[in-house]
Amino acid sequence: MAPVSAAQDIPHTDVDPFCPETLEDPLPMQAELREAGPVVRLGRYGIHATARYEEVRAALCDWQSFQSAAGVGLSNFRYEQPWRPPSLLLEADPPHHDAPRTVLARTLGPRALRELREDWFADAAQLVDQVLTGHEFDAVTQLAEAFPLRVFPDAVGIPRQGRENLLPYGDFLFNSFGPANELVEQGRPRLAELSAWVDDQCRRTVLEDTGFGAAIWAAADRGDITHEQAPLIVRSLLSAGVDTTVHGLAAVLYAFATHPEQWQRLRQEPELARVAFDEAVRWQSPVQTFFRTATTDVELGGTSIAEGEKILMLLGAANRDPRRWDEPDVFDLSRDPSGHVGFGMGIHQCVGQHVARLESEALLTALAHRVEHIELAGSTRRHHNNTLRAWRSLPVRVHLG
Amino acid sequence: MTMDTSPADRATADELRVADKTEVADGVVTLTLRHPRGERLPDWTPGSHVDLTLPCGLTRQYSLCGNRWDARTYRVGVLREPDSRGGSTRIHDELSAGETVAFGGPRNNFTLAPSPRYVFIAGGIGITPLLPMIHQAELVGADWQLLYGGRSRASMAFLDELRTYGRRVTVAPEDERGPLDLPAWLSAPRADTKVYCCGPAPLLDAVDQHCADWPTGLLRTERFVARDRTPARSGAFDVELRRSGLSLTVTPERSVLRALNDAGVHVLSSCRQGLCGTCEVTVLAGEPDHRDSILDDDERARGNCMFPCVSRSGTDSLALDL
Numbered sequence: 080m081a082p083v084s085a086a087q088d089i090p091h092t093d094v095d096p097f098c099p100e101t102l103e104d105p106l107p108m109q110a111e112l113r114e115a116g117p118v119v120r121l122g123r124y125g126i127h128a129t130a131r132y133e134e135v136r137a138a139l140c141d142w143q144s145f146q147s148a149a150g151v152g153l154s155n156f157r158y159e160q161p162w163r164p165p166s167l168l169l170e171a172d173p174p175h176h177d178a179p180r181t182v183l184a185r186t187l188g189p190r191a192l193r194e195l196r197e198d199w200f201a202d203a204a205q206l207v208d209q210v211l212t213g214h215e216f217d218a219v220t221q222l223a224e225a226f227p228l229r230v231f232p233d234a235v236g237i238p239r240q241g242r243e244n245l246l247p248y249g250d251f252l253f254n255s256f257g258p259a260n261e262l263v264e265q266g267r268p269r270l271a272e273l274s275a276w277v278d279d280q281c282r283r284t285v286l287e288d289t290g291f292g293a294a295i296w297a298a299a300d301r302g303d304i305t306h307e308q309a310p311l312i313v314r315s316l317l318s319a320g321v322d323t324t325v326h327g328l329a330a331v332l333y334a335f336a337t338h339p340e341q342w343q344r345l346r347q348e349p350e351l352a353r354v355a356f357d358e359a360v361r362w363q364s365p366v367q368t369f370f371r372t373a374t375t376d377v378e379l380g381g382t383s384i385a386e387g388e389k390i391l392m393l394l395g396a397a398n399r400d401p402r403r404w405d406e407p408d409v410f411d412l413s414r415d416p417s418g419h420v421g422f423g424m425g426i427h428q429c430v431g432q433h434v435a436r437l438e439s440e441a442l443l444t445a446l447a448h449r450v451e452h453i454e455l456a457g458s459t460r461r462h463h464n465n466t467l468r469a470w471r472s473l474p475v476r477v478h479l480g
Numbered sequence: 481m482t483m484d485t486s487p488a489d490r491a492t493a494d495e496l497r498v499a500d501k502t503e504v505a506d507g508v509v510t511l512t513l514r515h516p517r518g519e520r521l522p523d524w525t526p527g528s529h530v531d532l533t534l535p536c537g538l539t540r541q542y543s544l545c546g547n548r549w550d551a552r553t554y555r556v557g558v559l560r561e562p563d564s565r566g567g568s569t570r571i572h573d574e575l576s577a578g579e580t581v582a583f584g585g586p587r588n589n590f591t592l593a594p595s596p597r598y599v600f601i602a603g604g605i606g607i608t609p610l611l612p613m614i615h616q617a618e619l620v621g622a623d624w625q626l627l628y629g630g631r632s633r634a635s636m637a638f639l640d641e642l643r644t645y646g647r648r649v650t651v652a653p654e655d656e657r658g659p660l661d662l663p664a665w666l667s668a669p670r671a672d673t674k675v676y677c678c679g680p681a682p683l684l685d686a687v688d689q690h691c692a693d694w695p696t697g698l699l700r701t702e703r704f705v706a707r708d709r710t711p712a713r714s715g716a717f718d719v720e721l722r723r724s725g726l727s728l729t730v731t732p733e734r735s736v737l738r739a740l741n742d743a744g745v746h747v748l749s750s751c752r753q754g755l756c757g758t759c760e761v762t763v764l765a766g767e768p769d770h771r772d773s774i775l776d777d778d779e780r781a782r783g784n785c786m787f788p789c790v791s792r793s794g795t796d797s798l799a800l801d802l
């Protein structure tokens with residue numbers, strides 16, 4: 080291959096994917112970057128970005144050329160000290176990634192979750208009964224936050240006390256993948272306290288004898304991972320398993336509150352609950368972005384990226400790329416959302432995806448049983464986070480049937 | 481139903497082209513395998529094997545012994561085994577570069593767990609899964625030793641590759657040095673040392689016996705059984721969907737998943753390589769021909785679920801809970 084000169088003809092843009100206007104509504108920025116070219120230069124941060132499905136997917140899958148161990152945020156761990164010891168999964172490359180991934184994939188796999196299914200369906204039905212005593216409520220706090228917080232920490236096996244720390248910790252973590260902007264600064268004052276609490280929950284003596292946490296420690300006893308790795312792998316669950324599902328559930332509830340005909344369809348065909356959640360994950364992409372670092376001079380979408388350079392992958396933009404999806408902006412249960420990159424792709428693909436799907440299946444099934452119609456009952460409010468497409472408030476009104 | 485048309489998704493990687501076949505020792509050939517269109521192959525970790533289905537229909541497991549930093553190539557080593565039902569013989573005598581083989585997996589029942597020290601013990605062709613483990617031990621800076629036995633030096637594959645590791649490798653051909661000195665190598669368990677052993681049954685039995693009272697997790701073995709599976713079905717089969725009452729025929733060039741989607745039956749999927757587990761369906765009757773990377777042997781034997789993105793049918797028909 081002919082060497083590509085430094086002065087490549089790469090589309091250049093000054094837009095900031097992390098500014099407040101964009102976080103409020105990322106769609107115009109996504110379209111701009113996607114249409115500018117397969118790979119664009121983000122002048123503001125001096126890095127590359129890709130917003131098209133094919134290139135995003137290719138970068139996600141090619142762990143050999145695009146590494147995670149230099150951080151999956153803007154910060155480059157080759158030069159900058161990470162704010163906490165790096166994740167053994169998200170921020171690791173093979174070979175170090177292998178053993179933690181194998182253990183967590185088993186712990187959170189469909190066969191392991193079977194035991195939780197009945198309980199989670201019952202929990203969802205109970206929560207929905209409670210919430211539906213009112214006809215108007217906030218779907219974010221009452222359902223999207225309440226349900227994961229009710230089932231997930233129990234499934235991990237952490238004590239009740241202090242669980243209110245989970246969401247602010249996750250919020251900081253997902254902000255920290257972006258630039259050191261106002262959002263990150265706002266989180267700093269509580270960081271030491273929140274981190275100390277989370278680290279404490281990962282200890283064997285603190286965790287219940289059953290649950291995901293105990294399963295991870297048991298894997299250490301079997302020698303599949305080391306005892307030093309176990310607490311950090313538990314930490315991955317507490318970091319990546321709460322805010323993500325909250326905003327995933329909020330996304331699907333928002334989708335149905337604004338698409339009454341799709342809700343009717345779900346009521347008629349409850350087995351569409353699984354497709355509905357993945358379609359909402361495609362459509363809203365609760366995790367919007369992650370970064371990689373080139374391990375070598377590598378070509379992506381006709382653009383050469385130099386060894387050591389960061390590249391931003393816009394998962395949300397890829398999930399609405401018209402080159403891949405017909406009418407990408409439409410939330411549609413007839414669509415096959417399979418292959419979306421909302422959970423990533425390749426060796427780092429979300430190891431908790433089956434957990435997220437089970438939570439949503441349980442909640443949607445319980446709602447579909449009782450709710451004939453759901454609609455917005457006031458103005459909605461976004462929550463800004465550098466990585467998450469998040470909601471603060473979704474006031475809804477329901478009619479029972 | 482919107483069908484996806486992305487080339488990335490169409491790449492059902494269930495066939496491999498033999499790019500190269502080389503004799504590397506007496507009775508041992510290596511096959512270099514690539515995707516027919518040169519695409520990435522499913523990711524794997526040291527200790528993984530693939531199921532290869534030869535043109536004659538025989539299916540056989542082979543450990544991957546290449547370099548996973550090359551995402552487009554698999555390498556397997558094949559020993560000629562005259563008393564097997566013919567899988568290895570056919571590879572040696574009939575298969576040639578340019579031909580294609582069907583494959584399932586990769587699967588890993590022999591994962592490399594982190595450890596500051598390793599002892600690797602290989603007997604004959606059992607060296608194959610250990611090669612990528614050794615590479616990995618070297619990468620992470622672990623302290624390791626390999627004891628490699630075989631009938632004779634000429635029958636032992638990969639000696640040249642192993643030479644680069646210098647004194648970490650002990651080559652012990654039986655005709656020169658007698659049986660492997662297991663008592664010396666496995667004198668006592670050490671908490672900081674994991675032992676990985678692969679080779680013929682007598683070697684594994686001896687090692688098992690030696691380590692019978694060791695703490696769990698320190699000794700990890702893989703039995704290298706030369707077992708050919710019944711010819712996998714390569715023709716069409718029927719799929720009956722018990723809940724919706726539909727019935728469809730799956731032709732060889734389509735995956736079950738695609739056939740389902742074409743018939744308008746929504747089955748959510750994601751990786752389409754048998755890795756992520758999203759498309760799992762319940763099997764009510766018939767025997768799946770599992771080609772995923774997820775189920776272990778017990779789960780496969782139960783035969784009550786399958787991943788239709790890659791797995792097929794071993795019987796004339798399958799009944800699914802859809």
Ligand code: HEM
Nearest residue numbers: 168169315319320323324327366422423427429430431435
């Ligand atoms: C709707 C909910 C969720 C979304 C949208 C989501 C999204 C993602 C994405 C995009 C990645 C890939 C990161 C990368 O490639 O760098 C990822 C990885 C990961 N997710 Fe999720 N996630 C969700 C729920 C969960 C849950 C419930 C858990 C835990 C139970 C979890 C744990 C993880 C972990 C540990 C990783 C790192 C895996 C690895 O690097 O091997 N996630 N997730």
